[in-house]
Amino acid sequence: MDLKIVLVEPLYQGNVGSVTRAMKNFGFSDLVLVNPCKLSDEAKAMSSHARDLLENAKRVSSLDEAIADCSIIIGTTGIAGSRFDLHLRVPGYSPKEMKERLSGLEGKVAVLFGREDNGFTREELKKCDLIMTIPTSEVYPVMNLSHAVAVVLYEFSDIKSAQAPLADSRDMRILYEHFAELLDAIDYPEHKKEKTNLMLKRIFGRSCLLSREVHTLHGIFRKIQRKSGNNYEDENTDCEN
Amino acid sequence: MDLKIVLVEPLYQGNVGSVTRAMKNFGFSDLVLVNPCKLSDEAKAMSSHARDLLENAKRVSSLDEAIADCSIIIGTTGIAGSRFDLHLRVPGYSPKEMKERLSGLEGKVAVLFGREDNGFTREELKKCDLIMTIPTSEVYPVMNLSHAVAVVLYEFSDIKSAQAPLADSRDMRILYEHFAELLDAIDYPEHKKEKTNLMLKRIFGRSCLLSREVHTLHGIFRKIQRKSGNNYEDENTDCEN
Numbered sequence: 001m002d003l004k005i006v007l008v009e010p011l012y013q014g015n016v017g018s019v020t021r022a023m024k025n026f027g028f029s030d031l032v033l034v035n036p037c038k039l040s041d042e043a044k045a046m047s048s049h050a051r052d053l054l055e056n057a058k059r060v061s062s063l064d065e066a067i068a069d070c071s072i073i074i075g076t077t078g079i080a081g082s083r084f085d086l087h088l089r090v091p092g093y094s095p096k097e098m099k100e101r102l103s104g105l106e107g108k109v110a111v112l113f114g115r116e117d118n119g120f121t122r123e124e125l126k127k128c129d130l131i132m133t134i135p136t137s138e139v140y141p142v143m144n145l146s147h148a149v150a151v152v153l154y155e156f157s158d159i160k161s162a163q164a165p166l167a168d169s170r171d172m173r174i175l176y177e178h179f180a181e182l183l184d185a186i187d188y189p190e191h192k193k194e195k196t197n198l199m200l201k202r203i204f205g206r207s208c209l210l211s212r213e214v215h216t217l218h219g220i221f222r223k224i225q226r227k228s229g230n231n232y233e234d235e236n237t238d239c240e241n
Numbered sequence: 242m243d244l245k246i247v248l249v250e251p252l253y254q255g256n257v258g259s260v261t262r263a264m265k266n267f268g269f270s271d272l273v274l275v276n277p278c279k280l281s282d283e284a285k286a287m288s289s290h291a292r293d294l295l296e297n298a299k300r301v302s303s304l305d306e307a308i309a310d311c312s313i314i315i316g317t318t319g320i321a322g323s324r325f326d327l328h329l330r331v332p333g334y335s336p337k338e339m340k341e342r343l344s345g346l347e348g349k350v351a352v353l354f355g356r357e358d359n360g361f362t363r364e365e366l367k368k369c370d371l372i373m374t375i376p377t378s379e380v381y382p383v384m385n386l387s388h389a390v391a392v393v394l395y396e397f398s399d400i401k402s403a404q405a406p407l408a409d410s411r412d413m414r415i416l417y418e419h420f421a422e423l424l425d426a427i428d429y430p431e432h433k434k435e436k437t438n439l440m441l442k443r444i445f446g447r448s449c450l451l452s453r454e455v456h457t458l459h460g461i462f463r464k465i466q467r468k469s470g471n472n473y474e475d476e477n478t479d480c481e482n
Contacts, residue, residue: 018385018388021381021384021385021388022384022385022388024378024380024381025377025378025381025382025383025384025388026377026378027377027378027380046385048383048385049381049383050381092402093402094402095395097402101447133402134395135398135400135401135402136266136267136268136398136400137265137266137267137268137398137400139265139268140262140265140266140290140291141266142266142289142290143262143263143266143391144259144262144263144287144289144387144391146385146388147259147262147263147266147387147388147391150384150385150388150391150392151391151392151395154336154375154392154395154396157376158376183461185468186461186464186465186467186468187464187468188461188464196457196461199454199457202448202454203444203445203448203450203454204444204448205448206447206448206449207443207444207445207446207447207448208447209444213440213443213444216437216440220424220427220429220437223427223428223429224427224465224468224469226427227426227427227428227465227468227469227470228465228468228469229468229470
């Protein structure tokens with residue numbers, strides 16, 4: 001599995017160093033840091049023999065830049081199933097469930113970890129296709145960042161990837177844009193559009209769409225737009241499957 | 242499982258603090274320290290909200306004392322299958338295998354973790370009934386002590402991930418029937434319907450739809466049917482989400 005670890009605005013350099021050690025322990029090396037804290041001696045000390053990963057980590061200034069080349073974006077959160085953000089956070093798969101879900105797929109997967117204090121913003125969560133939550137005690141559910149990475153990578157270290165090519169990130173973005181247009185075409189209630197767009201992203205994100213499925217979905221969407229009375233071109237490529 | 246964590250002569254207080262945090266995260270509290278290093282501010286800082294475990298940890302001066310009341314002694318080692326110590330270290334079960342092995346048994350189990358630098362002595366290993374090894378990269382197999390504890394306790398913990406209410410089979414059948422009607426309404430090519438219905442079933446099947454997502458999808462389908470020029474009732478319950 002082509003896996004990329006993304007730390008979003010990590011606050012403590014010791015944690016970043018520890019994360020690189022855990023990554024190297026489980027055979028992963030692709031690390032991207034979004035606006036990280038200063039990394040100096042403590043990060044190096046905690047990285048131990050994974051200093052090379054620390055030095056090679058890519059630094060970017062936005063999450064979009066970090067995930068641009070990924071087919072599936074997984075957000076790791078300790079707060080699953082908040083009743084206030086149903087579509088944002090539910091359902092949160094355990095690392096074991098997520099592993100089963102990813103098995104047999106081919107493509108680049110980003111696993112995101114949020115800030116040590118405040119996790120992810122709503123906007124960041126919206127960018128995730130799937131939400132993962134490590135099952136923890138209700139008494140003290142907040143894990144140390146590097147512990148969470150270690151547990152996830154322990155579980156993911158032997159994922160068997162294979163044949164089925166995932167739709168890439170650009171295909172998925174275009175599909176979601178097309179669905180938003182479709183909601184316009186069918187006069188979907190304005191105030192429900194945001195929630196419904198997010199719901200579809202969650203549904204399709206969870207199913208890890210393949211390229212040819214995306215192609216067929218576009219065909220269906222175009223047919224719907226056409227029948228809805230707007231003058232969309234009905235290309236020959238419609239409804240291929 | 243009645244599980245006791247035993248750290249044998251831990252060298253770094255930060256690790257001991259981190260171990261207590263991981264233990265509390267996964268709902269374990271029984272910690273015994275054999276001749277530990279001095280535990281002061283750094284240990285407290287790393288324990289975070291698991292300070293109680295740190296303060297209640299039992300300190301003993303010998304491994305025998307630590308494991309006296311335990312039925313099964315598991316030694317965790319990063320160096321499995323050393324050719325010099327075959328009987329001592331082999332076979333090393335993975336945490337997953339070990340969990341299966343312990344399932345259904347009743348009794349107190351001690352899980353031992355050795356020194357950060359030199360692990361266990363031969364004499365200590367001889368006291369173990371079972372050896373456990375976390376599968377790691379050959380390039381860098383030496384894990385941080387608290388990472389190893391976190392991974393083992395993640396595997397041994399019986400905490401279940403929160404389950405969102407899934408749509409039942411009747412709901413799903415009705416949804417697929419509705420989708421088939423929708424394909425009729427948009428004049429979807431007859432010869433492609435069977436394949437496309439099956440594709441949708443696969444996509445939605447993989448995403449394990451929730452009840453309320455099914456409800457919202459019906460709303461979208463009804464809107465589409467309505468806009469497609471057929472006289473479907475547009476109920477008030479449409480497009481709920």
